[in-house]
Structures are given as structure tokens and as C-alpha cells.
Amino acid sequence: MAEEKNPIQVADRLFLVMETLAETGPAGLIDLSNRLNLHKSTVHRLLNSLIYMGYARQDQETGKYSLTFKILEISNKVLNKVDVLEIARPHLKRLMQQTGETVHFVQIDGTEAVYIDKVESHQNSVRMVSKVGSRIPLYCSGVGKALLATMKPEAVKKLWEASDIHRLTPHTIIDYSRFLKDLEEIRKKGYALDNEENEEGVRCIAACLTDFKGKAKYAFSISAPVNRMTDERITELSGYVLEMKQQMTQEMS
Structure with a gap:
């Protein structure tokens, strides 16, 4: 099969110049000409076109060319249009089908996490009381601790102090030093557990997701009654959770 070529050669070369400048940083005309294997007069015309459109600029003192932030403006507009639920939904459904348990998807909001999606299991008669919103x-919570485990110590402490810490169940961790040890364990394993800390009789396994900036904003969890969430079952589910975490992080980065 013949190699496909860009039908508009000048467009191909314009993007090649942009990609090269993104990789090298500020560069002179001759350097760019050598790197692109193009005549310097051709590169000069391409650079002038990029400058005209606002994608590049030339330093008047050094004569070197560099990209402007216009490309970032476009990137941010694209990212703002990305529907994270559209990305997450297929993964959440697959995780529910793999495990037979209810799967939640949350977004952090201050000292709380908000349920923004939920895939209820149809394979069991016990329904989770959680609702989207x-x-x-x-x-x-498992999702909350998964998110907190990615944060710097000062951010964790600030959120802890801003939270209304009290026992929701006999298993709720209210001692800060013990809580920090729990977060350290989460960092090692890559996933978090809610051992009946938010709702008695329910255990959850959760993991957080980082966006393209490496910031943890979302998390997901598998929830089930304790009789189906033994330690052995948690170990089994952790494989599915870590796999989904890796796949979704790559798609969101």
C-alpha cells in the first residue's frame, strides 16, 4: 500500500515547523532549515506565515523563532469540550460487567466528592443507596481517600481541618495520624478501601484518575455489601480497578 501524503504540502510543512519548534524551543533560521532538511528561504516563508497567523514570533534581539501561546489556547478550548463522562461511561459499564457489582464515578468538590455517574449492577438484589448528584x-470514603492520597501533605491537612470529622460508623477513621498511614498504604497499592467507614455493611474499593495536567479530579469505585467484599474478593477486584485506572488515565491525559 502506498504511503499516504498530506494533499496540501504547505500545511504539512507548517505543522512540521510548529512541531519542531515545540520540541527545540527558540531556534534560528539556519538551525531550523537543517533540522527540517528544507531550504532556508522555504522555512523563512513558513515562519512568516506562522507569525502572521499568531502561532509564532521572532525575538528581535536574538533573531530566533519560537511558538506563541495561541496553540495552548486552542488546546484548552478542545479540552473544555471533552465530556469526561463520555470517556468514562464505557469503562464503568465494562467494570460492572466484569465484577457484577455497582460502580460509581465521582468528581472532587471541596471537602466532598459528588457522584456524577453510577452503573448499577443487575446481577444482585441489593441496590446501593447512592444517587447521582x-x-x-x-x-x-474510598473515592475520597484515593483522591487525597495524590495530594501534597499541606493540601491533605487543609482539607482534613476543613472537614466535619466525626464517626459515621464504628469503623470511621477520625485520628489524623492513623488517617495519614492509611493514605500512605493507598499510595503503595494504587487503590483505596472504604472498610464500612461511610456506611456500615458496605465496603468499597476505589482509585483516582489524573487529568492531562496530572491533577486528581475524578475517582471511581466498586461498592458491595461486606458479605461479598471479603479480603480475597478485594484482592481479585484490585486487578480490575488498577487496569481501568491505567486505561482511563491514558485516555484523559
């Missing part, structure tokens, strides 16, 4: 504290 409802909130759950960060300090006593």
Missing part, C-alpha cells in the same frame, strides 16, 4: 465526605 449526592455527596460523600472525602475523609471517610
Whole structure:
């Protein structure tokens, strides 16, 4: 099969110049000409075109060319149009089918996480009381602890102090030093557990997702009654959770 070529050669070369400048940083005309294997008069015309459109500029003192922030403006507009639920939904459904358990998807909001999607399991008669739009504290939930485990110590402490810390169940962790040890364990394993800390009789396994800036904004969890969430079952589910975490992080980066 013949190699496909850009039908508009000048467009191909314009983007090649932009990609090269993005990789090298500020560069002179001769350097760019050598790197692109193009005559310097051709590169000069391409650079002038990029400058005219606002994608490049030339330093008047050094004569070197560099990209402007216009490309970032376009990138941000694209990212703002990305529907994270559209990306997440297929993964959430697959995770529910793989495990037979209810799967939640949340977004962090201050000291709480907001349920923004939920895929209920149809394979069991026990339904979770959680609803899309409802909130759950960060300090006593699997999704919340997964998110907090990615943050710097000062951010964790600030959120802890801003939270209304109290026992929701006999298992809720309200001692800060013990809470920090729990977060350290989460960092090692890559996933978090809610051992009946938010709702008695329910255990959850959760993981957070980072966006293209490396910031943890979303998290997902598998929830089930304790009789189906034994330690052995948690170990089994952790494989599915870590796999989904890796796949979704790549798609969102």
C-alpha cells in the first residue's frame, strides 16, 4: 500500500515547523532549515506565515523563532469540550460487567466528592443507596481517600481541618495520624478501601484518575455489601480497578 501524503504540502510543512519548534524551543533560521532538511528561504516563508497567523514570533534581539501561546489556547478550548463522562461511561459499564457489582464515578468538590455517574449492577438484589448528584465526605470514603492520597501533605491537612470529622460508623477513621498511614498504604497499592467507614455493611474499593495536567479530579469505585467484599474478593477486584485506572488515565491525559 502506498504511503499516504498530506494533499496540501504547505500545511504539512507548517505543522512540521510548529512541531519542531515545540520540541527545540527558540531556534534560528539556519538551525531550523537543517533540522527540517528544507531550504532556508522555504522555512523563512513558513515562519512568516506562522507569525502572521499568531502561532509564532521572532525575538528581535536574538533573531530566533519560537511558538506563541495561541496553540495552548486552542488546546484548552478542545479540552473544555471533552465530556469526561463520555470517556468514562464505557469503562464503568465494562467494570460492572466484569465484577457484577455497582460502580460509581465521582468528581472532587471541596471537602466532598459528588457522584456524577453510577452503573448499577443487575446481577444482585441489593441496590446501593447512592444517587447521582449526592455527596460523600472525602475523609471517610474510598473515592475520597484515593483522591487525597495524590495530594501534597499541606493540601491533605487543609482539607482534613476543613472537614466535619466525626464517626459515621464504628469503623470511621477520625485520628489524623492513623488517617495519614492509611493514605500512605493507598499510595503503595494504587487503590483505596472504604472498610464500612461511610456506611456500615458496605465496603468499597476505589482509585483516582489524573487529568492531562496530572491533577486528581475524578475517582471511581466498586461498592458491595461486606458479605461479598471479603479480603480475597478485594484482592481479585484490585486487578480490575488498577487496569481501568491505567486505561482511563491514558485516555484523559
